[in-house]
Amino acid sequence: MELKQAKREQVKLRIGLSGASGFGKTFSALLLAYGITNDYSKVAVIDTENKSASLYSHLGSYNTLNLEPPYSPENYIKAIELCEKAKIEVIIIDSITHEWNGKGGCLDIHEKLGGRFQNWAQITPRHQAFIDKILQANCHVITTTRRKVDYSMDTDNSGKTKVIKHGTKEITREGFEYELTVNFELINDNHLAKASKDRTGLFMNKPEFVINASTGKKLMAWCNNGKDIEQAREEISQCKTVEGLRHIYTKYPNYQSAIMTDIMERKALIEDVDLSIIPNSEIIIEHKKEANATTTNGE
Structure with missing residues (x-):
């Protein structure tokens, strides 16, 4: 309770x-x-x-x-x-x-x-x-x-x-x-x-x-109390901490699937840490690994 x-x-x-x-x-x-x-x-x-x-x-x-x-x-x-x-x-x-x-x-x-x-x-x-x-x-x-x-x-x-x-x-x-x-x-x-x-x-x-x-x-x-997805993305782009990103993610439950990629990309810019703090992030991690592997092979 x-x-x-x-x-x-x-x-x-x-x-x-x-x-x-x-x-x-x-x-x-x-x-x-x-x-x-x-x-x-x-x-x-x-x-x-x-x-x-x-x-x-x-x-x-x-x-x-x-x-x-x-x-x-x-x-x-x-x-x-x-x-x-x-x-x-x-x-x-x-x-x-x-x-x-x-x-x-x-x-x-x-x-x-x-x-x-x-x-x-x-x-x-x-x-x-x-x-x-x-x-x-x-x-x-x-x-x-x-x-x-x-x-x-x-x-x-x-x-x-x-x-x-x-x-x-x-x-x-x-x-x-x-x-x-x-x-x-x-x-x-x-x-x-x-x-x-x-x-x-x-x-x-x-x-x-x-x-x-x-x-x-x-x-x-x-x-969302008048808030829309563009406002959520604006907050993500200005966020400077991982804890802040976590707060934004929980703040917009109706937009979580839509802002997931924005959250992960911003987090990668802030610091290279374990991305598992956000649900389903392993999917994005794998996509990033595949993208990096493709880039390396291309070079």
């Missing part, structure tokens, strides 16, 4: 995208993920939509994991863990609707158990484990959710019953939206979006807009 000062640089984004079919959830999620990482190879899509994520392969070399029925909470958790082990930086779960309302999902499990209210005592902990895995993942997570039109039966002043339309509703267990950093609702097939939940303050009560890579960059700047 350790008491630490709160720092926004430690934040991992939990972003929701919801909308009707054809409104651009997958495409928007991929652009958003690229804005966060600036590298499609560090993005993975857990695809429950009949391999629809592969339709946008022209965007870049992102990874896909095709998830097939049963869409149980446990299978989603396994998919997330596989992405974490692969050092993925942004996981797109496209979509989480199947975990709730798909074959082998929570509603299907409930029906097979008998459909009684008391059966939820067995299902709710499994669903909550899935939600907890999203919230505790060691990378950024973007979820997509289908929406459906929500109706109710109301009685007017004359006593007549009529159907009232209440807009659209996400097809997942109620309350998931409140767990997110930002929740975007795609409102039409022109990919226009609005924020229905926003802890960042960047998008709430703003005009509708089209999600793109710059949206991800804004969110990353917020994560």
Whole structure:
């Protein structure tokens, strides 16, 4: 147990995208993920939509994991863990609707158990484990959710019953939206979006807009308390001690893979010491050795 000062640089984004079919959830999620990482190879899509994520392969070399029925909470958790082990930086779960309302999902499990209210005592902990895995993942997570039109039966002043339309509703267990950093609702097939939940303050009560890579960059700047990767590199270039480099590396957890090379090159200039103080530095060391060997042989 350790008491630490709160720092926004430690934040991992939990972003929701919801909308009707054809409104651009997958495409928007991929652009958003690229804005966060600036590298499609560090993005993975857990695809429950009949391999629809592969339709946008022209965007870049992102990874896909095709998830097939049963869409149980446990299978989603396994998919997330596989992405974490692969050092993925942004996981797109496209979509989480199947975990709730798909074959082998929570509603299907409930029906097979008998459909009684008391059966939820067995299902709710499994669903909550899935939600907890999203919230505790060691990378950024973007979820997509289908929406459906929500109706109710109301009685007017004359006593007549009529159907009232209440807009659209996400097809997942109620309350998931409140767990997110930002929740975007795609409102039409022109990919226009609005924020229905926003802890960042960047998008709430703003005009509708089209999600793109710059949206991800804004969110990353917020994560790092307004600091960006160029500021990190500027600090590295001016650093004069190895201890200072270590501090910069830990200061920017969301940019560590991007600034690794800058850190190592600056460290080599400061002094010739054991580079193993920074994780994964042995990879760069080997690259440097190979480069030096090539130069020597060339001479």
